[in-house]
Amino acid sequence: MVRQLEAEGHFPQAPYAFDNGVLSLPLIPLIEQQGKHWVSELESSRLIQWQGQWRRVDEIAAELRQQHPESFRRVNVKRRSGEEKAFWAFTKTVRLKRYGRKRLVIVHEQADLSDTPRFLLTDALHWEAGRVIRVWSDRWPVEIFHEFCKQAVGLEASQVRKEEALKRHFRLSGVAQSLLQRTPAGGRKSERFAFAEDNQQTVAQKLYTLTRDALSQWVQLAQGLFAQGQSYQQVLERLMSV
Incomplete structure (x- = not known):
């Protein structure tokens, strides 16, 4: 996929961002050979060289929080939406087995460092923490899109096996997603969700x-059928065929 993306040349300046399940030795050299940088999430159990010893990265993060909380500096990151969000980050160039020297960024979203940290890794040793976080944040809308498609429009509900049928299901899921995004939420004020900021329409509200x-259309159809003198059994059969 990397070779295809680079051959097409649509994103000549864009770095790569991916989760720890994608981070692998075959992938990393391939990206770096293209002259591109990358940012990956790192699993908490990963061993890094720290003060001459190989230690788990989550143990180091816990030690820093307890003994040196001042080492986490506030970083304001501007997202693609224009919103600016504050993070508290510690960054250092470290050595990993098989991957060599990389820049590690330990990220908290709470000022008191009480939340579970996220561990980010990049080959760009000269990048500051804010830039690493910003590149990683640009990936988040993709995760939201995937989750939305799985939960709201049945992207994973397909049980077909043929390639053409799978493509058709994928396209129809995309159409359903577009229609749902355009659907107005016509609920009364009492039906508005309290957590929707600025009276925004939520996906649940649209559903x-x-x-x-x-x-409502079902009820209207049933009323019309009863008005025509049809029996309960006839109406039920008609409704079940819709």
Whole structure:
């Protein structure tokens, strides 16, 4: 995939960002040979060389929080949306087995460092913590899109096996996602969700609106059938075929 992306040349200046499940020796040299930098999340059990010893990165993070909390500096990162978010980060160039010298960034989102840290790794030894976090943050909308498609529009619900059928299901999931994003939430004020900032329409609210509209059409259809003198059994059979 890296070779294909670089051959197409659509993102000549963009670095790569991925999670720890993708981080591997075959991938890293391939990216670096293209003259690109990368940022990866690092699992908490990874061993790094620290003061002459090989230690787990999560143990080092805990030690820093307890003994040297001042080593975590506040970093303001501007996201693609224009929003600026504060992080508290510790960064240092360290050595990993098989990967050599890389820059490690330990990231907290709470000023008191009470949250679980995220560990980021990059080959760009000259990057400051803010830039590493910003590159990683640019990846987050992709995660949200995948989660949205899985939970809201049935991307993973397909049970087909043929390639063309899978492509069709993927395309239809994309259409459903677009329609859902455009759906107005027509609920009353009492149906607004308290956690939706600035009265924004949530996905759950849109799904509620679609469900209510569909149920309303069912009821109207049933009323029309009963008005025509059809029996309960006939109406039920008609509704089940819709």
